[in-house]
Amino acid sequence: MSREEKPNTAILSRALPRKKQGLSPCAACEVRHLAVCSALKTDDLDELDAILTRRDLSAGDTLFDEGEPARNVYNLTSGCLKLYKLLPDGRRQVTGFLFAGDFVGLANSDDYIYSAEAVTQVALCRFEKHKLDHLMNTHLSLEKRLLGMARFELVEAQEQILMLGRKTAMERIASFILMLSDRAQRRDEPADPVKLPMSRNDIGDYLGLTTETVSRTITRLRKNGIISLDSDRSITIKQRETMNDIAEGF
Amino acid sequence: MSREEKPNTAILSRALPRKKQGLSPCAACEVRHLAVCSALKTDDLDELDAILTRRDLSAGDTLFDEGEPARNVYNLTSGCLKLYKLLPDGRRQVTGFLFAGDFVGLANSDDYIYSAEAVTQVALCRFEKHKLDHLMNTHLSLEKRLLGMARFELVEAQEQILMLGRKTAMERIASFILMLSDRAQRRDEPADPVKLPMSRNDIGDYLGLTTETVSRTITRLRKNGIISLDSDRSITIKQRETMNDIAEGF
DNA sequence: CATCATAATTGACCTAGATCAATTCGTTGC
């Protein structure tokens, strides 16, 4: 880029005062570019801000339960949230882990089709569904963005279905670690080491395995020198190519 | 409805000639109300018709392969289509069976993320992606409809994930038969008997089981009097409540 | 209608991952 593209003082002098006047907090949001919110121009962000409520959860807190009327949708701005479904005898399937920038509630239904619980400390923006729907009518880019996100989530769901239906325990674990790495990278975090904020039990319930199998399999990857376990619940991928091959079933 | 609402001759005289002049074939489409197409008013259907190509496939024909550039999307108007992903060693996961009214290509990507193959004789409407995108810009209801369909598909994907991750073979088979029954009903076909146009092998690859397990499990349901096998690849659900209980994991 | 090919069923046996049961590791609080 040429030096000439650096903003001159004239432009700067217009921008700065507005920020000081208290332009929408959304404008300063660090994950805006990752979230639905990126669909709106900076000038329109106050309309978004007007209909949202910010909320924090501690690790272990429940956001909502499967079966409750689904009045709200959420935008996760920091932390990790898990979504899960239960069978009557207590068997549990974690259907997804969400991180900063992810949207909660794309899967549309009158009632929530899964429960949502904080894995770590979590911050979110809550929108009443009907208010967001209304905003979508005046800001079509918002609807486009939501459609794009839904279509992308469908791609990821297909991957998850392949994993659960046909991959071995080892292939699932490798796929899972790589997925977390890829997603960290997408939100401008380092791809390596990979943080695993969730318990072995949660990982098992996501991968359709037991805690014990998750543990044994991670141990095996470690003993083979493909990964190493750091402290603070994170993993370093020592041989990414090998991991890829394992994950893809080669 | 009152008699007065019956169209009078004046209205009829406007409507009939248009039909004879060759009003869009879409207007006569039997599955229009099930498909994306329902988003458009009858008067706008010719715009849809203008950008589509009708196509037939015989059982076993491939529509497209995973990895090909995804230039087209499709609307299935009759028959059954299966979508599947392969692992390098040939393990296969059928990610979905589609029927009349279903849309092929909601999961968005530059390349197809699965292969599509006709299970039975199939009829479809093909749309070039960019043309449909363009039509969406002038007909916002089309975009809304697509978003609605994507969000509904996400709900179904979550169910499938629970099934593959945590249900037993018996629970999967029961869930599968009931799902086919529900979907038949949604397209105004009888809920019972349920047609299973796909092979045991396809069912296995959808449920993450082998052909043998599918066969044994269906036999067990039959011997317990919960279902009966008719000729012509269809199944009668004799005890729907029991089936529901099995499917839900009670 | 006999022939061949393919799909479905059934049986015998095997194995990946589950289950059950101890340890061991990490944290948190005192």
Add this chain to the structure above:
DNA sequence: GCAACGAATTGATCTAGGTCAATTATGATG
């Protein structure tokens, strides 16, 4: 530093569903 408790790991054993191997239906074809 040291209990105390939950999470993770490791080991021993079990089992649901897979694999391998016939056998039997079910169509398609000349």
